[in-house]
Amino acid sequence: MTGTSDPQGRRPPASPRRFEISSTALAVMAGLLILSLMASGTALWMVLSNRSTAASTSPAATSATDAAECNAVTIADTVLPSVVTIHLTSSSGQSSNGTGSFIDEKGNILTNDHVIAAAANGATMTVLRSDGVQSPAQLVGRVPRLDLAVIRTDPDKDTVVGTGTSSTLNVGQSVVALGAPLGLSGSVTRDIISALGRQMPLPDASGELSAYLSDVIQTDAAINPGNSGGPLVDCDGRLIGVDTAIATVPTAEGASGGGSVGLGFAIPVDTAMAVAKEVLRTGSFTPGSLGISVVPLDESSAASAHGLYVNAVTANGAAARAGLKVGDVITEFDGQKARSFEDLVIATVRKRAGDAIKVSYTRNGQSSTATVRLT
Template sequence: MGLLGGFLGGYLGQLAGASSAPTSSGTPGGSAGTVTGFCDAATVAARVLPAIVTINVVSSAGGGVGTGSIIRDDGYILTNNHVISDAANGATIIVTFSNGQQVPATLIGRSPQADIAVVKVDIGSKLPAVAIGDSDMLAVGQPVVALGAPLGLSSTVTAGIVSALGRDVPVASDDGGAALLAGAIQTDAAINPGNSGGALVDCNGAQIGVNSAIATVPNSAGQAGGGSVGIGFAVPVNLAMSLANQLIDTGKVSYPYFGMQVVAIPQDVAEKFNTEPGLFVEGVTPGGPAEKAGIQAGDIITALDGQSATDVAALTRIKLTKKPGDTVEVSYLRGTEKGTATVTLGEAP
């Protein structure tokens, strides 16, 4: 079994001193083209590489290298939060274009929960921007190309396929909480530390994901090893762009909330108490969305929007993929009675 190798972009080298890479919490569109075979990687590279940048984050304590993609010709760049998180504490961001030009960048905003961030450069002229695809149209087996700066090697191109879709990959967050790559795209295109924040694109060169994490094989000490074993994960571009647009417009992301506190009931515990696995509702916020919908403390939530809810990541996924005002169908168990409720999500304070 592989362990999630954690965040990739933290090829945290010795730019100005020692630092350590963050690790994961687990042991983890216009998408045209045939579903079999491989992309013409040379054509894709020529089309996309001008819109791919290497991101260096430098501070007195050290630094790191990651990747970003230019998503607007006025200088907005999409990347992972873990690539630039030190900039929130005063570190300097330097962007290197494919032609070698280096310019400083400004942090626009970030979502630690989804591991997405936006930075911006100003050079007084239009920049080549990547085309944005539709990650909802992907198919397993579809050929893809990954572009980035693995181990700091800028303008690196690898090819593979979409290995799986809809993976929820928990990873550590720099704010001390948990982040989730919600509905992640799994690919066997080689991704390594430094690729984080780079583009996963289809055969037309349209970005369909943000390369973010890998699974690795434990070493002899039982710790996660480094390097690609053909299991990488990318944030779907539809989700990434939804968050990026909010960051560009307001500098922050508006998350929805249920207004309830839950804890997961594992399968073995459920069997011991002769109940179903799910999310045990410890409490509800008075006047909050869950209470208004009829959810009560003591209920066991078994499904959210028709998907089984066996861990807290199910709630996190709703938080990242829904908006305030959206509705969520909740299936629950109250004692021995089953019920459903429709929760209209509120806006988190």
């Protein structure tokens, strides 16, 4: 997170890295997004303190708690004590900030990797609690591939964020985002889940595509640079996602538009917490690779449809060696139904290279199984 400035020349919170993608690319799968990274004409800036995606749909919201019942005052009172503002200062004096949430009573904080990446290069890190207490923090473990990290500060009777699930979310469901946009700690915004199952490209510090996340939550709750790593919660104040990205419209000069335009993205909590628990257990998270890219099926197309469509297979990778091909639809991992990219993450979270996973899939209407040995 280095060296960028906002349109007024100030150094923005979370020092977002930027890349450009054509607006038409938002309608295609993530595997095609890299083709439009430097597209000209009408475009969207994807800010790593805020980034962007592809497409998917979900059934209409069925939650009993609608927007009228989603009390942001109560949520703020409940959740803000679990939220911290993360400050980093490099040896050269450059500073940035982001957000995180206490996930246990031992002082462990979940955030985005890009928020704390400078700490891996010697930057000092402190956290500011909601009561104004500031304390030093240390890096526990980072997972750049999934843009997640865990840091730790001295515990002080901290409130732990309640954890929900991202497996039962619905488009239209009300949500609340909390954090420190533009360094303004303790900020709260409310709106809805706009879409589910988005694909989100992850650029590295140079702007090159290094990886991407699947099954990301899209929200129009306002999030901005500095919200990165902060909680997206449901109307009961339970964590459902980690705010990670926004798309912004560029200026006429081609510079980043800067603020929220209602396209925000969060990493689902089921993925984030599975990764965080492994980081706390071992200090790192390096999942075994299946060597495939997948997108969820549109379940509205058939009452019984579920599965992950394989849209890319790595040559000589684990899936290729097991016989999987582009066009296959994976229906189960190790006996568990596969409906989202999160299911893939959870199936591999405690496995390493060399471990085997039984995969059930369909090809041309025929059901088959394969044993994939992770690489």
